[in-house]
Amino acid sequence: xxxxxxxxxxxxxxxxxxxxxxxxxxGTDLYIQMQTSKxxxxxxxxxxxxxxxxxxxxxxxxEVRSTYVVPVVVHVIWNKTIQNISDQQVQSQIDxxxxxxxxxxxxxxxxxxxxxxxxxxxxxxxxxxxYDPSGNPTNGITRTQTDVTSFYLGDSMKHTxxxxxxxxxxxxxxxxxxxxxxxxxxxxAVMPSVGNPxxxxxxxxRYNAFGRVGVxxxxxxxxxxTSHETGHWFGLYHTFEGxxxxxxxxxxxxxxxxxVYGCPQFPHISCSNGPNGDMFMDYMDYTNDVCMNMFTKCQxxxxxxxxxxxxxxxxxxxxxxxxxxxxxxxxxSISTVVFPFDTLDQQAFEPHVQLTNDGSExxxxxxxxxxxxxxxxxxxxxNGDLGSLQSIPVILPVYFTGEGGxxxxxxxxxxxxxxxxxxxxxxxxxxxxxxxxxxxxTNSIDSVLTNGPFTFHIQNPGAGIMHYQIVNVLGQIVxxxxxxxxxxxxxxxxxxxxxxxxxxxxGKIGYDFVKRKxxxxx
Ligand SMILES: [Zn+2]
Numbered sequence: 444x445x446x447x448x449x450x451x452x453x454x455x456x457x458x459x460x461x462x463x464x465x466x467x468x469x470g471t472d473l474y475i476q477m478q479t480s481k482x483x484x485x486x487x488x489x490x491x492x493x494x495x496x497x498x499x500x501x502x503x504x505x506e507v508r509s510t511y512v513v514p515v516v517v518h519v520i521w522n523k524t525i526q527n528i529s530d531q532q533v534q535s536q537i538d539x540x541x542x543x544x545x546x547x548x549x550x551x552x553x554x555x556x557x558x559x560x561x562x563x564x565x566x567x568x569x570x571x572x573x574y575d576p577s578g579n580p581t582n583g584i585t586r587t588q589t590d591v592t593s594f595y596l597g598d599s600m601k602h603t604x605x606x607x608x609x610x611x612x613x614x615x616x617x618x619x620x621x622x623x624x625x626x627x628x629x630x631x632a633v634m635p636s637v638g639n640p641x642x643x644x645x646x647x648x649r650y651n652a653f654g655r656v657g658v659x660x661x662x663x664x665x666x667x668x669t670s671h672e673t674g675h676w677f678g679l680y681h682t683f684e685g686x687x688x689x690x691x692x693x694x695x696x697x698x699x700x701x702x703v704y705g706c707p708q709f710p711h712i713s714c715s716n717g718p719n720g721d722m723f724m725d726y727m728d729y730t731n732d733v734c735m736n737m738f739t740k741c742q743x744x745x746x747x748x749x750x751x752x753x754x755x756x757x758x759x760x761x762x763x764x765x766x767x768x769x770x771x772x773x774x775x776s777i778s779t780v781v782f783p784f785d786t787l788d789q790q791a792f793e794p795h796v797q798l799t800n801d802g803s804e805x806x807x808x809x810x811x812x813x814x815x816x817x818x819x820x821x822x823x824x825x826n827g828d829l830g831s832l833q834s835i836p837v838i839l840p841v842y843f844t845g846e847g848g849x850x851x852x853x854x855x856x857x858x859x860x861x862x863x864x865x866x867x868x869x870x871x872x873x874x875x876x877x878x879x880x881x882x883x884x885t886n887s888i889d890s891v892l893t894n895g896p897f898t899f900h901i902q903n904p905g906a907g908i909m910h911y912q913i914v915n916v917l918g919q920i921v922x923x924x925x926x927x928x929x930x931x932x933x934x935x936x937x938x939x940x941x942x943x944x945x946x947x948x949x950g951k952i953g954y955d956f957v958k959r960k961x962x963x964x965x
Contacts, residue, residue, distance in 0.1 A: 466660075468668065468704075468729040470624075470631035471675050474596045478639075488636035492755060493692055496635075496678055496748035503744075503751075510864050511565065511750045512771075513617050514572040514764025515540075518585045518608040519650075520600050520622035522592050525658060526650045528621060532657035533571070533584055536619075539655055539666030540569040540673060543726060543738075544746075550736045555709045557719045561695040563740035565747055568864070569617070570766030576611050578763065593625035598643045610642045615762035617676065618645030619669065621653050629660075629668045632675035635755040646672040665732035674727050674738065677746035677756070682721070682728045687714035693741035696722050702729040765868065774802030775809045775858040776868035778834060781916065783851055783875040790877055791843050793947075795916070796853045798825060799834040801868060806858050811837060813853040815844045836916050836945070838960065846877045896937035911950040913938070913961075921946070 478485040515537060521527035542548040546564025554562050571583025591599065591606035600607035600620045610618045624630065624647060632646040633639065652663040680691040682699050689698035700713035703723035707730070710720030723730050725737055738746075749755045775798070782795035794813055800806045806829040814820045823839045839853070854870035855863065863869060911934070913922040921941065926934050936948070946961045 466627045466629065466662070468629045468663070468702075469671060469675075469681070470596050470626075470628040471634070471672070472681070474631045475634070477596055485636075485639065488638050489634045492634070492636040492749075492752075493678065495752060495754065496745055497692070499748040499752055500744050503748075509566065509747075509751075510771075511567040511747075511760065512762070512766070512865060513567060513569045513759055514583070514615065514762045514766065515569055515617045515619060516572050516575075516581075516583055516585065516611045516764075518587065518600075518618065518620045520587045520589050520591075520594070520607050520620060521650070522589050522623060526621075526623050527586065527588075528650055528653065528657055530582065530584060532654040533621075534654075535656045536654035536666045536669050537569050537571060540670060541567075543667070543670040544569070544673070546737070548736060550733075553734075554724060554737045555719065558722060558724070558737065558739075561739045561741075562737040563743040564738065565743045565750075567746075567750075568766070568771060572611075572616055572762075573765035574763055576615070583764075589622075593623045594647070595625055596628070596631060600647060601643050601645070610645060611764075613641045613644035614756075614758040616764050617673070617759070620645065620647045621650050622647065624649040629663055630672045632672040634675050635678050635749050635752075637754050646676055648672060662731045665735075667726060667732040667735045670726045670735070674742065674746070678749040679727050679738075679742050679745055682723075682725045689714075691727070692745060693739060695739040695741045696725060696727075699723075699728075704729050704731075706731045706734040766865065771802045771864040772804045773806075773858050773861055773863060774800070774865045774868070775806055775855040775863055776801050777811070777853045777855055777871040778868075780851055780853055780871045780873035781836065782914075783849075784873050786876045786878055788878045790845060791841050793841050794839040794851060794853065796837050796839065796871065797834050798829065798837045798855070799868075800829045800831055802858075802864070803831050804859070805830055808860060809858040810856045811839060811853060812856060813839055813842065813851065815842060815849050815851050818844065838947075844877060848874065848876050850874050896935050898933050898935045909934070909950045911936075911948055913941070914947045914949065916945050 475486060475489065517533045519528055544565055544567045546562065551562070572581055573583070575581040585608050587608045589606040594600045599605035600622045601610055603609045607620065607622070628649065629652040630646060630648040633644045646669070648669050651658060651660050652668040653666070655664060655666045681702065682691055682696045683702050684691040686700050687698045697716040697719065698714040699716070699721040703711060703721055707723060710718060711723050712720040722728065724735055725739065726735050727742065728735070750759070751757055777796050778799040779797040780794070781797060783792050796811065798809070798811065807827065809825045811823045811825060812820050821840065821842060823837070825837060829835060850872055852870060852872045907928060909926050909928045911924060911926065912920050915921050922938060928934065941963050943963050946963060948961060
């Protein structure tokens with residue numbers, strides 16, 4: 444029975460597509476039928492998810508305005524060279540998703556006036572993943588040369604063993620397979636549900652309907668196939684679902700007798716839905732890319748429901764995938780802990796971290812929190828002006844810890860007194876070891892600017908041999924020596940070969956420890 448059912452569907456499909464070589468913009472409905480023929484509960488699970496989404500929407504009737512982050516991996520599966528689309532074509536699709544879902548697309552003006560009040564967007568950022576599931580840096584694109592000349596709705600492109608590429612965890616990434624999808628189908632998607640195979644959860648798009656640069660089908664050259672399929676992946680039905688019964692779970696999309704193709708004049712009447720007719724410019728219809736320009740507010744609330752449901756796609760917000768390039772407005776990070784590292788011979792130290800602005804908005808304020816192991820947290824407030832993609836070293840107030848091995852942690856919070864939009868790069872850590880010496884006093888002295896010999900005033904350590912080190916901003920010792928010191932004296936150091944830049948001088952006499960920042964300008 445099962446095989447017969449599947450065969451019948453495939454034959455129907457073949458008959459539909461071969462007749463006239465008609466383009467079918469979306470294979471999702473047929474995919475659901477095929478999956479349900481193999482697993483009778485498949486459709487029920489999708490419907491159950493819709494019920495759960497509606498529960499969430501009923502509990503959150505006000506518009507929810509969170510910013511969501513969706514790391515994307517694009518699997519380019521190619522047999523002919525033309526199918527091995529460029530990085531630029533991939534990025535152009537990410538740009539389209541960000542525009543369409545945020546309603547920042549340039550063609551919103553083409554939304555007919557009667558539909559403008561219900562048009563909507565969600566605050567969402569799609570980005571190519573910066574880290575793969577193993578934590579290694581990536582550009583968010585995999586490329587697989589295959590012997591398979593064309594793919595169908597059977598999901599073989601989603602498996603390395605079948606000439607495709609295995610999925611990355613769908614709880615953490617949106618997987619998009621781009622390949623030579625046959626039969627005139629431009630794409631299909633897996634709708635959210637609990638219990639469907641995670642290794643096939645994503646969307647598939649034909650290579651010449653993906654992005655908006657490159658060699659593209661002239662009717663499908665603005666990236667809207669992927670906007671449509673991503674809409675399905677976030678729980679949306681077609682606007683024409685259920686025909687005139689209007690079963691797309693949305694009241695703000697008019698009943699629509701059947702899919703609308705091409706690029707009709709407004710209004711396009713069906714189901715007695717005049718005067719405004721079908722919402723054929725909705726991304727969830729079948730019109731040409733150039734004629735699509737909107738999601739509705741209801742569709743946006745469904746997608747927010749999916750993004751907020753722990754059983755559906757909320758886990759994307761905890762993805763370690765990160766983003767390539769600037770994907771956020773406000774995104775502070777600690778990119779490196781420069782100091783402490785390796786072995787310290789004192790228990791007091793001034794931590795040194797690299798503060799980075801990974802967002803597009805200048806950072807003028809951010810808290811840098813730090814601690815050793817589980818010891819008390821210290822907080823330093825940065826006030827300055829750190830531009831987009833800029834980094835600066837930050838010296839933090841002194842921290843004391845005991846002998847032995849430790850882990851030093853630093854993390855940002857409250858950038859510009861707001862909410863960091865991407866938290867997975869906020870923190871950094873370093874292990875270090877403290878040897879058995881016990882300083883009892885620490886002097887931090889203001890920095891000096893020098894272009895020649897500099898004098899190091901020793902304020903209160905006792906007399907004796909002071910061992911001192913000059914350390915660069917990377918924590919490397921560039922000079923060290925011993926000097927004979929009498930109490931409250933000074934030491935003059937002349938290092939004519941020291942390159943311009945910032946340094947630290949550390950001095951230790953007995954149990955006492957002094958430090959000074961030096962700016963060398965020549
Ligand atoms: Zn569809």
